[in-house]
Amino acid sequence: MAKKKETSRKKEREREKKARRVFTVIVVILLIIAVVGTYILWKKGYIELDFADGHDHNEPQQSIVTDELSIHFPMLGNKYSGDCTLIKVGNTEILIDAGSRKNSAETLISYINTYCTDGVLEYVIATHADQDHIAAFVGLASGVGIFEAFKCGTIIDFPRTNSTSGTYEDYVALRDAEVEAGATHYTALECWNNENGAKRSYELADGITMNFLYQKFYEQKASDENNYSVCMLLTQGTNNYLFTGDLEAEGEASLVEEHELPKCKLFKAGHHGSPTSSGAALLAEIQPEIVCVCCCCGNDTEYNFGSNDVVFPSQAVINRIAVYTERIYIPTLVAKDTDDGFVPMNGNIIVSSDGGEVKVTCSNNDTLLKDTDWFKANRTWPTA
C-alpha cells in the first residue's frame, strides 16, 4: 500500500517536472518570437525603437529652452518636401512658413506648442504662396490649421503672387480673419520701405534683430512663384542666420546685388536643395557654416524633371555648399516601404546659441548628410 502511494507520488512529481519543462520551453519560444518579431518590424521601419534613451521627438530640450536664440526645423509629418522654421528668442516666437501639406498642421501645432507655451506667435512670415509653404496655416477641413491654433501678432508675407490655388485663397481668408481678430499684416515690401507702420528691422531682444531684405521680385513680375520669396536675415551680435524661402537664381542675383550680405552661421538652403537655388554667388557672400535643407531626403515625387539631379537635395547644391561646410542637416528621409512613406533623418533640427558658439541638436541623430547611408548610395562628396 505504502509502496503504491510512493509510486503514484513519484509519477506525480515526474508529471510536474515534465509540465514545468514544457512551460519553460513555451516561454522561451514566445520570447524568441517576440524579440525576432520586434527586430523584423524595427528593421522594416514599422516601429521606432530608440535604444539610447527612448526619447520623444517632441520632448522639449531644456538646454535649448534656456538658450538665448533657437531656430527649429521640425519634421513635417509626411513624405513631402516643404518649409517650416520656428525661431524662439525668449518668449518671442517667429514662424516662417508652414508646409508641406494641410495634414502637416497637426504635427506642427504639436511641435510649436512644445516651445511656444503662451499660444502666441508674435511674428508669422509666409515667404510665398506655394502650398509647401502655406498649407499648414490652413490645415485640413477636419482639423485646425496654424492660424486657428495660435494667436498671431504681426503677419508678414509676400508682396506679389501669381497663385490662384484654393490653398492660397484659404490662406488669405484665414490670414484676414487673424487681422480681424487683432493681428497686424504687412508685406515684406512695406517692411523694407518702413511704410504703414511696418519696419525693415525688428528688435527681438537686446542685440537680436530680424531684418527684411529687399529683392526685386517684391515689385516685379516673376515667371516662377519661388522668386517672390520673402528674405530675412536674423542677426545675433556677430552671428547671422539667413532665410530665403524658395528664391531661385534670378532672385538670389538681385539679393546679392542689393545687399552686402554678411558671413552666416546658418543658411536654410534655397528651394529644398534644388539645383536652381543656393547658387555660387550667394554662397560666396554668406559662406555658411551650417546648412539645413528643408526636404524629405530622396523625394522625387514632386519635382521629377526626369533627372536624378532634382531628387532633393541635388548633387549640384551639395557640390556648391561643400566649398564652405560639410555641416548639412535634413529632417526626414523617404522610406517607401513604411506606412507614412518617410522616417526621421536628423529628425527635428534645432540650431541654437547664446551669442557665441552655435550648436546643432537633432531629435534622431546628429549624422552629417555626407555620412548617411542615403548619401553614400546616391551622392558623392566632392574632393578638394
Ligand SMILES: [Zn+2]
Ligand atoms: Zn517650396
